[in-house]
Amino acid sequence: MRAMPSSAVVPSNDPSVFSRTGEPALFSSGNRVLDALAPPDFAGIEHDLEIVSLSAHQFTHSIGGTMHHVDFPIDAVLSVVATLLNGDSVEVGTVGCESFVEADAALDSTIASRTSFCQVKGRVGRMTVERFEHRMRSSAPFARLMRHNVRATLFSAQQFVACNAKHSVLQRCARWLSMTADRVGSPQFTLTHDFLSIMLGVRRAGVSEAADALSRLGAIDYGRGVVTVLDKDVLERAACECYRACRQAFATSLIA
Amino acid sequence: MRAMPSSAVVPSNDPSVFSRTGEPALFSSGNRVLDALAPPDFAGIEHDLEIVSLSAHQFTHSIGGTMHHVDFPIDAVLSVVATLLNGDSVEVGTVGCESFVEADAALDSTIASRTSFCQVKGRVGRMTVERFEHRMRSSAPFARLMRHNVRATLFSAQQFVACNAKHSVLQRCARWLSMTADRVGSPQFTLTHDFLSIMLGVRRAGVSEAADALSRLGAIDYGRGVVTVLDKDVLERAACECYRACRQAFATSLIA
DNA sequence: CACAGTCTGTACGCAAACGTACCGAAGCCT
DNA sequence: AGGCTTCGGTACGTTTGCGTACAGACTGTG
Numbered sequence: 001m002r003a004m005p006s007s008a009v010v011p012s013n014d015p016s017v018f019s020r021t022g023e024p025a026l027f028s029s030g031n032r033v034l035d036a037l038a039p040p041d042f043a044g045i046e047h048d049l050e051i052v053s054l055s056a057h058q059f060t061h062s063i064g065g066t067m068h069h070v071d072f073p074i075d076a077v078l079s080v081v082a083t084l085l086n087g088d089s090v091e092v093g094t095v096g097c098e099s100f101v102e103a104d105a106a107l108d109s110t111i112a113s114r115t116s117f118c119q120v121k122g123r124v125g126r127m128t129v130e131r132f133e134h135r136m137r138s139s140a141p142f143a144r145l146m147r148h149n150v151r152a153t154l155f156s157a158q159q160f161v162a163c164n165a166k167h168s169v170l171q172r173c174a175r176w177l178s179m180t181a182d183r184v185g186s187p188q189f190t191l192t193h194d195f196l197s198i199m200l201g202v203r204r205a206g207v208s209e210a211a212d213a214l215s216r217l218g219a220i221d222y223g224r225g226v227v228t229v230l231d232k233d234v235l236e237r238a239a240c241e242c243y244r245a246c247r248q249a250f251a252t253s254l255i256a
Numbered sequence: 257m258r259a260m261p262s263s264a265v266v267p268s269n270d271p272s273v274f275s276r277t278g279e280p281a282l283f284s285s286g287n288r289v290l291d292a293l294a295p296p297d298f299a300g301i302e303h304d305l306e307i308v309s310l311s312a313h314q315f316t317h318s319i320g321g322t323m324h325h326v327d328f329p330i331d332a333v334l335s336v337v338a339t340l341l342n343g344d345s346v347e348v349g350t351v352g353c354e355s356f357v358e359a360d361a362a363l364d365s366t367i368a369s370r371t372s373f374c375q376v377k378g379r380v381g382r383m384t385v386e387r388f389e390h391r392m393r394s395s396a397p398f399a400r401l402m403r404h405n406v407r408a409t410l411f412s413a414q415q416f417v418a419c420n421a422k423h424s425v426l427q428r429c430a431r432w433l434s435m436t437a438d439r440v441g442s443p444q445f446t447l448t449h450d451f452l453s454i455m456l457g458v459r460r461a462g463v464s465e466a467a468d469a470l471s472r473l474g475a476i477d478y479g480r481g482v483v484t485v486l487d488k489d490v491l492e493r494a495a496c497e498c499y500r501a502c503r504q505a506f507a508t509s510l511i512a
Numbered sequence: 513c514a515c516a517g518t519c520t521g522t523a524c525g526c527a528a529a530c531g532t533a534c535c536g537a538a539g540c541c542t
Numbered sequence: 543a544g545g546c547t548t549c550g551g552t553a554c555g556t557t558t559g560c561g562t563a564c565a566g567a568c569t570g571t572g
Contacts, residue, residue, distance in 0.1 A: 082418040085497045090421050092414035107407040108400045144364045151363040157413040158348035162338040164420035165346050165457030201421030208550055224538060224549060241341045459560060464520060480519055480568060
């Protein structure tokens, strides 16, 4: 059984646990989906967003719970997980500035169908479900963009199905680190082997071995919960094709 | 490399390859999603549907191709697959009467993001994309139902991510057979070990071993491409939790 | 009826990953 | 500074599943 450490399991739907900076978004939100909106459709969106700083392992949505807000990551990375009956949690989606959480909100639902939490600390633009739904109804371009994004989310989940069936632990580690480096917009971020192993559904020792191999290749440096990407090209080459496939899917979702 | 046999790889977007019975749907379509529509929303849908009989391994949608139609399975089972660079095809979604293909159509897209084909021969109700889109625009209950169904599709894909990471070949075989038995509405259907192995992303021999184990349990009988479910309870108990989780997700998508 | 093709049962050695454990190093708290 | 906790490196035997192969059984076709 590979459950998340108890620190992460503290349910924190209580909004008061989130520290808030309160600063409004200005010219751009920092989230690529929202920033892909044409100016007329983007108008006023800064008033609908609250910038929230999440620390690692804070929950944002809880399976079966009512969604109160939709989070558009800026430099935070969120994990969407499926929890199995034996307590194992496996990541089924990773969400950064290229997407939002939860997709359900764009599918006419206000119940979260999965649990999500902050994997790499950072900021999100938070919108209430009411405001989100209002925009979905009142702005066809907004709704279209969100649904195209859900399409990429579905595509990614499907890609991970194949990935977990066919690709090695090393490849999947490299994929995860490549994706995350893109999302945080920095070559360095916080993540323990233990957490990555839970997300990938593998042994902690397996991640340590993969991390060691990637270090030897010069792709990364790993020290006590902090990853530094030294050579992104090498890292991407060590990753399976799923990295590029998902990146591509989200990229086209923004323009189509 | 575990590619699909060449017989399945024959692209058959040419509509003439499908045999058509031409009979209109009457009181119920046979597809549970459409049949979940309230009478006023269902009205006239039989004129939008053409009943098409698909034989095994006929393609219905091709990745990157324009979707001309949306298929609502009646007793056919379709597989949605991801094809990896090395040619391996892995099933990322199975679609029967509880859903439809392609989900993209309900996400403001007319490009198929995955390839789909008929896995177990049978009938589908086929609607042109134009009619589908017209109904999406003109009927809020229709659109809502379709999007709730996409939500279940996403949930299933996510479940399979975890499933492929954590569950054994035996469990996954039992899950697949349980799901398929539900969808075809008959305890007997056509499926070779070889195809199931490709769908699950495992060895053909692995499926043979699992099938043998399930036979010994009295759950199924397997002979030359024909599975017979002898004891559904035993089969479901041999399956992982993902079977019930996905069934539940689609069931609630019809009523919520 | 014979033959070719398909499907399944089974076997073998091998590689990947598992579960588990232990230790030392690094950070944190008092 | 000392002690506790967290984190990562490493090791061991074990299990699962892989890749491959081959033979027997069945089926459809000529």
